[in-house]
Amino acid sequence: MSASIKSTPSINSTSDSESQKKTRRILRKLDAHLLPSFAFLWLANFIDRSNIGNARIAGLEHDTKLIGNQFNVVLVVFYVAYLSVELPSNVLLQKLKPNRWIPMTVIAWGTVTTLTSLVQNFKGVIVVRIFLGLCEGGILPSMMVYLSTLYKREELQFRVAIFYTAASLAGAFGGLLATGIQKMDGIGGLAGWRWIFILEGLATIIAGIAVAFILPESLAKAHFLTEEERIFAVRRYHMDDVTLNSPASPELGTPEEKVDKEIRVGNLDLAGAIHRERVEDFEWREIIRGFADPQSWLLGFSYCGLLVGLNSYSLFLPTIISGLGYSGPQAQLHTVPPYVPAAILTLIIAFLADRLKLRGPFVLMVLPLAMIGYIIAICAKANSTRYVAVFFMAAGVYPSGPCFLAILANNTSGRYKKATSIAIQIAIANSAGFIAPFAYTPDQAPKYIRGHIISLAFVCFTWTLVACNVVYCWWENKARADGRRQSNIDKYNALFDSRKTKAPIGDRHPDFKFVL
DSSP: OOOOOOOOOOTTOOOHHHHHHHHHHHHHHHHHHHHHHHHHHHHHHHHHHHHHHHHIIIIIHHHTTOOTTHHHHHHHHHHHHHHHTHHHHHHHHHHSOHHHHHHHHHHHHHHHHHHGGGOOSHHHHHHHHHHHHHHHTTHHHHHHHHHHTTSOGGGHHHHHHHHHHHHHHHHHHHHHHHHHHHTTTTGGGOOHHHHHHHHHHHHHHHHHHHHTTTSOSOGGGOTTSOHHHHHHHHHHHHHTOGGGOOTTSGGGOSHHHHHHHHHHHTOHHHHHHHHHHTSOOOOHHHHHHHHHOHHHHHHHHHHHHHHHHHHHHHHHHHHHHHHTTOOHHHHHHTTSTTHHHHHHHHHHHHHHHHHHTOSHHHHHHHHHHHHHHHHHHHHOOSHHHHHHHHHHHHHHHHHHHHHHHHHHHHHOOSHHHHHHHHHHHHHHHHGGGGTGGGTSOGGGTTTOHHHHHHHHHHHHHHHHHHHHHHHHHHHHHHHHHTTTTTHHHHHHHHHHHTTSOOSOOGGGSTTOOOOO
16 A cells, blocks of 8 residues: 555646636635734733733732732743643634634633733732633644635735734834723723723723634635635645545545546535545544654754743833833833834744745844844943843844744645644744743843843753754755655554554655755
8 A cells, every 4th residue: 555646637627827827816815814813912912921920010010919929929920820721722722623722712711811900919910811821722733724724825924924023013002002092090980900901901892803703614614715615625635635645545646636527526515524634533642743753842942042032121121121210101202113114024024934935044033133132232321222121132032033933834734634733833932931930030120131141041052952843854865865754654554554653654754854
């Protein structure tokens, strides 16, 4: 039994120009429905996670009587809860419909954010932050797995960057929003920081309800595509998927033949069956494959290093700005400008990364900008120089993020394998939440030298591990090109024939090439 791929002419071929027109039309519709929704959700996620930094300088710390490092502890417990739900969430995503699971989690964390306005003391803040972490933890892994089922590999990073840029804008928008809401201080007998949580939480709840009506369950059931477009969309997505070539159905032929046979019948339900074929039964073997993938760990720990810088930046930028001599609304407003060039650079890098089909090398190019920023901040003598440094920090860490999120989505195949690998990566990465809150402590004000040194060390650590992952992918691709991974097919066939697995061969196939 063979799982090798061969090229065959399309049974239902169309001209290249017609195919390109259909592709552009489908991508425009997908982008129009998905990207604004995901951008707003990620914007809400980042604001609801980091608005405690804005609330801090608006009076939360004083009103809840937080002392010493209690604010830092509050930040840490969020990540304890956050990390505990990422893998279970991705497994549930495979069991439940993503267009239901994602809105449910959004509504849940919006509710918790709103309830944060009721806290009166340290214990109350701890409780709501734990529940916020439990509700928010699964959103990013779920979004990444979901998007990877709708876009081809070379289309993914730019789309990720569009919603990820919302994280950059969250810092800017969050500062502006907090400045405006803070002026509601005293309305209804509530402090301004309480209104920050109430209004931002309610906005998130409304967003969760709205996207429930927008997100499609799958390409085959995308309500905004015509019947012809849905068939074409399913076909184009699966055409370059070597996991279709499974001994589970060798009589159907090559991936192209399998899809074309469905299209030839002209029945949308059968085209949908191709999509449903890819929804696997749960297997522990696939979960183990995710844990055993070296990239899960290399990219997990390297992303962790990046997030130490990114999380500490977003959580403590208002505090750092206050340390430069600004206070109140002026401090909030000065948090806005550094995010703007970071957002623009994030989109430029993502566009080039998709066009050139590269990920890691772009991280290696832009991350030194963050290193420069931290070095400037450490050595600076004047506040104006320190303010310039935060621009460099943002320009280095934010554009790198979508590269990390796209690599594993590109380099894993098989639903549960992909879900596991992405969840591991993001879980390890978010352990940065245990480090970042203690990088910038009050005793370091106003220069925060130790915090900058810690962030710089982790950014250098990230650069090194990304370089290792690039080398690993290059080495593995060369081995596959040289024919040294052909035995993977025999090993897989043995597992399939002995009924130890029903999952597709996935990224084990020697024709599956890793994106650097």
